[in-house]
Amino acid sequence: MLLLKILIPLCLIIFFNKIFFFFNKKIIFINYFKKFIIYTIINAVILISILTFYKKNILLNNNDSTILISLIIIYFLFFFSFFLTIGLRSVNSPTHDIFNIIKNKRINTKTLIKKIKKKNIINNRIKDLIKQGLVKKNSKLELTPLGLMIAKFFILIKKKFKLKSEG
């Protein structure tokens, strides 16, 4: 029974992804996030309607309310995990590209670099960042206000976790 309950938030997030990618071939993260908020409001209205219909005051039952709250927490955590992963749908990871090249062929580093260069990784990423509204191109590349916020967040993480941004 519990497993079924846990599957509800997971299924809701998978369902959201299916709907989103049915209408959008490529992901614009800010749109994805906005649509998730609308989807969550709809889910909340449905949940409240169901509880009202069955006249069940869940807040009076401590056990039920704890399970409901924990499922809501899981719902948001599942979304956040999907949100972080979903970018890989439209852009291949360079490590994955390297794996696909070397799994069948025996090549040296120079040839590998040549093959990866053909994939135009950096330019494609810059184009994507412009499309996402994080970077704008004037005489040189500049961060948009949203891009600046995200860059500051990454720099904070970099400092707090003592990481290097190698790329």
Added chain:
Amino acid sequence: MYIYLFIFIVNTIFYFLLSMLLNNFFKNNFYYPFRILDLINFIINIIIFCPIIFFYFGIDILFITIIVNLNFFYIIFHIQNMVNTSPRTKILINIFDNINIKKYTEKMVVENRIKRLLSSQQIIIDKSIIKLNDNKKSLYFIDLIFRFIKKF
């Protein structure tokens, strides 16, 4: 419900703070693709919070707590990976720091990855030829996950 919410908030803060502390004081090694410090952090949190949750709420919420901590583990793993290896994050940080973006090339991307894959023994270089290490199958597993993600 309020006790659960309180324990969840403490769990969240503790998870992220401990992760920061471990990263600041210990050298990071990999059990590819995961950082060993992240695995240790996850296990410490499970050891601390699962008995408390079991004592107050029983087996159902205990199971949910494990899933919550697995999510924390994945979120921290992914954000650290983004900062460390993602070309898009590197470009954003370079623009922020006013570093010429032309200095970041595909050659760097490949060399960084070869260095990381070599240090985690996923690949071997034999007479300048790059080969997958047959004793390590993590890259095949990651390949499977990438294919799986594309289906969602």
